[in-house]
Amino acid sequence: MRALVTETALFSTALARAPAPLRFPFRPPRPLRDLRLRRPAPPRHWRTAMAAATSELPTSGDWYSVPDLSLRDHRFIVPLDYSATDAASSAAKITVFAREVVAVGKEAQPLPYLLYLQGGPGFESPRPIDAGGWLKKACEEYRVILLDQRGTGLSTPLTVSSLSQVTSAVKLVDYLKHFRADNIVKDAELIRKHVVPDSGPWTVLGQSYGGFCAVTYLSFAPEGLKSVLLTGGIPPIGKGCTADTVYRACFEQVIHQNEKYYKRFPEDIAIIGEVVKYLTETEGGGVPLPSGGILTPKGLQTLGLAGLGSGGGFERLHYLFERVWDPPLVPGAQKRISYYFLKAFESWIEFDTNPLYALMHESIYCQGASSQWSAHKIRGEYESMFDPLKAAKEGRPVYFTGEMIFPWMFDEIHALRQFKEAAHLLAERDDWPPLYDVTRLNNNQVPVAAAVYYEDMYVNFNIAMETASEIAGIRLWVTNEYMHSGLRDGGSQVFDQLMGMLQGKKPCF
Numbered sequence: 001m002r003a004l005v006t007e008t009a010l011f012s013t014a015l016a017r018a019p020a021p022l023r024f025p026f027r028p029p030r031p032l033r034d035l036r037l038r039r040p041a042p043p044r045h046w047r048t049a050m051a052a053a054t055s056e057l058p059t060s061g062d063w064y065s066v067p068d069l070s071l072r073d074h075r076f077i078v079p080l081d082y083s084a085t086d087a088a089s090s091a092a093k094i095t096v097f098a099r100e101v102v103a104v105g106k107e108a109q110p111l112p113y114l115l116y117l118q119g120g121p122g123f124e125s126p127r128p129i130d131a132g133g134w135l136k137k138a139c140e141e142y143r144v145i146l147l148d149q150r151g152t153g154l155s156t157p158l159t160v161s162s163l164s165q166v167t168s169a170v171k172l173v174d175y176l177k178h179f180r181a182d183n184i185v186k187d188a189e190l191i192r193k194h195v196v197p198d199s200g201p202w203t204v205l206g207q208s209y210g211g212f213c214a215v216t217y218l219s220f221a222p223e224g225l226k227s228v229l230l231t232g233g234i235p236p237i238g239k240g241c242t243a244d245t246v247y248r249a250c251f252e253q254v255i256h257q258n259e260k261y262y263k264r265f266p267e268d269i270a271i272i273g274e275v276v277k278y279l280t281e282t283e284g285g286g287v288p289l290p291s292g293g294i295l296t297p298k299g300l301q302t303l304g305l306a307g308l309g310s311g312g313g314f315e316r317l318h319y320l321f322e323r324v325w326d327p328p329l330v331p332g333a334q335k336r337i338s339y340y341f342l343k344a345f346e347s348w349i350e351f352d353t354n355p356l357y358a359l360m361h362e363s364i365y366c367q368g369a370s371s372q373w374s375a376h377k378i379r380g381e382y383e384s385m386f387d388p389l390k391a392a393k394e395g396r397p398v399y400f401t402g403e404m405i406f407p408w409m410f411d412e413i414h415a416l417r418q419f420k421e422a423a424h425l426l427a428e429r430d431d432w433p434p435l436y437d438v439t440r441l442n443n444n445q446v447p448v449a450a451a452v453y454y455e456d457m458y459v460n461f462n463i464a465m466e467t468a469s470e471i472a473g474i475r476l477w478v479t480n481e482y483m484h485s486g487l488r489d490g491g492s493q494v495f496d497q498l499m500g501m502l503q504g505k506k507p508c509f
Contacts, residue, residue: 058194063107068131069139070107072100074195075154080178082186096187097154099146100195101128103139112226113195113202114142115188117149117210119233121180121364122356124153134205134491142203145195149213150187151179151356158356160415169421173429176359176422181209181216181435189221201226205495206233207487208458211450212364212435218471219437222446229498230450231487234464236365237436243365243374247404249460251382254402257308257457262397265318273392275300275324278337280389286412289342291352293414297388297398299345302409304400306348309457310485317400320344352415359423361405363432370430375404403458444472449501451487451494454480475501 061073080092102111116138118125125146128135138144148155158179166172193199203226206214211233217225236242262269276297279286286296293299307317326338351358362371379386379401391398407427410420448471452464468474477497479486486494500506 058191065104066128066130068104068136069128070102070104071128074098074100074191076187076191076194078150078187078190080175082183094150094156095154096150096156096191097148098191098195099125099128099148101135101139101144101146103131103136106139106143110197111143112141113145113192113200114138115145115147115192115202115204117147117184117188117204117206117213118152119208119210120149120152120354120357121209121360122152122158122354122358124148124155124157132491134487134495137492137495138205145191145202147188147191149184152354160352160355160418163355164418169419169425172419172422173425176356176426177429177432179356179360180363180432181213182220182433184213185217185221188217189224192224203227203229205229205231207231208233208484209364211235211459215441215467215471216435218444218446218448219435219440222440222444225446227447227502228449229495229502230448231494231498232451232453232456232459232484234450234452234459234467235436236463237438237441237467237470239367239369241366241369241371241374243362243371244378246365246460246463247375247378248381249463250402250404250457251378253455253457253460254304254308255382255385255399256455257402258304258397258399261308261314261317261400264314268318268321269395269397271321271324272300272398273395275321275337276388276392276398278335280392287337287342289346289414290339291346291414293346294412295337295342295345296412297392298406298408299412301386301388301398301401303345303348304402305404308400308402309483311483311489313483320348349413351409351413355416355419358405358409358413358416359419359426361403363426363429364435366429366432367434367436368430368432370428373407373427376406379404379406438470441471444474446473447502448474449498450474450476451482451498452476452478453482453484453486454478456484458484477501 056077058074058076063070063072065071074097076096076098077093078096079090080094081089084090084092116125125148131139135144150156151158163172166175192202196202201224204214204217206212206229208231211230212235214228214230214233215235215237218228236246238245279295279297279300284294286294286299289295303317303320307313320341323338324341326336346352362374365371386399386401388398407423410416410423450468452461452468454461456464468476482490482494497506
């Protein structure tokens with residue numbers, strides 16, 4: 001696909017090429033203020049929480065290696081609740097894990113630090129097996145810290161089995177409320193003060209949800225930041241819950257992605273329609289999955305989450321359906337969906353290994369308001385297009401859904417059933433603390449460069465551009481050369497582009 005913009009794009013350029021009129025009032029990006037000025041202190045509630053937080057000394061392992069990289073593991077004991085005042089809550093601690101990565105031979109060199117924040121929510125940082133992609137490029141100049149955000153990887157992982165230790169839905173919700181971007185940033189600040197010499201600032205690279213966390217960082221602890229890189233990670237920052245706005249915009253892009261998919265693979269219209277009819281006509285409205293859940297037409301549509309929005313997703317989705325049916329080995333054998341397909345389906349949907357994603361997803365859009373199962377509600381507005389059986393009967397394409405969590409998932413996905421009550425309580429919760437400070441973003445003094453993907457299915461282009469207009473000094477690279485997975489698919493080029501923009505090597509005009 002030819003890139004619309006292959007160099008840095010000004011805001012006006014992006015607006016001229018927007019796929020649809022922006023739905024929000026906006027203004028051009030605010031200028032970066034004089035960096036010689038003293039950065040404003042973080043908000044009082046943030047300073048109080050961080051000052052009160054105490055942590056045990058971190059533990060650090062020995063250096064070890066993978067091809068062309070040296071790595072070292074660090075573990076930090078941090079508060080579950082940084083704002084806790086009573087003795088019992090203050091005593092609650094969790095472990096946060098971070099992996100330090102440098103190019104071989106640079107272990108003792110005084111390199112600047114770069115913190116990587118993974119997408120999610122609820123997914124751990126990558127596990128390097130060699131020097132490649134953006135990590136290889138970053139290690140040319142930086143000492144990289146791969147953070148397992150709290151609740152993921154080795155940071156007190158919240159898995160199906162570990163979460164089962166909390167037997168009350170109310171207590172589970174009270175525990176999970178501490179696993180959002182605000183506390184991830186507090187963890188990062190505590191780690192920075194331990195690992196960076198003289199507690200100096202570091203650069204942050206945020207991919208997708210990691211970018212959301214980076215904008216929270218800009219809002220509440222900019223004194224810890226030297227610069228920020230965002231890849232497909234500019235969040236909506238409006239007050240209340242922005243989920244309805246997000247999902248309306250995302251459904252429009254999901255429709256567009258479906259249209260492109262079926263144009264590429266028109267034979268899949270009949271194949272997928274046949275699968276939908278088969279599932280509907282099966283007793284119980286679906287077939288059992290290997291894990292104990294059930295595959296229904298609605299569940300089948302969720303394959304779009306992984307298949308429609310990332311590089312190579314269309315092809316992998318198409319090839320998945322090549323083996324949807326068992327072959328007839330004997331005369332008169334009944335038609336049946338293959339075990340291969342059912343197992344592959346569950347491998348695509350990672351809720352059994354990363355339940356935090358399903359539980360906390362809509363909360364990432366909430367500040368002082370509840371989500372009320374926003375994606376489910378907004379889907380109702382598009383039901384005529386996303387009704388799978390109606391589409392199959394009419395011979396139309398069965399549209400897949402995108403990055404959306406629905407309440408029925410906690411019935412159909414075996415690993416999530418035990419969390420059904422907690423999920424409903426989380427959807428109703430309306431006392432979520434702030435994640436962004438628009439005034440501080442308007443007065444931002446930290447250099448920021450962002451890759452904005454023109455056809456991003458996960459982080460809507462128009463919403464990203466609206467937020468960008470509120471971040472002073474942000475430099476934007478708008479492109480359709482990559483999808484949301486640009487940092488994975490073309491990591492070296494994406495990283496080099498953004499660093500060049502920050503360092504003045506790439507033009508702004």
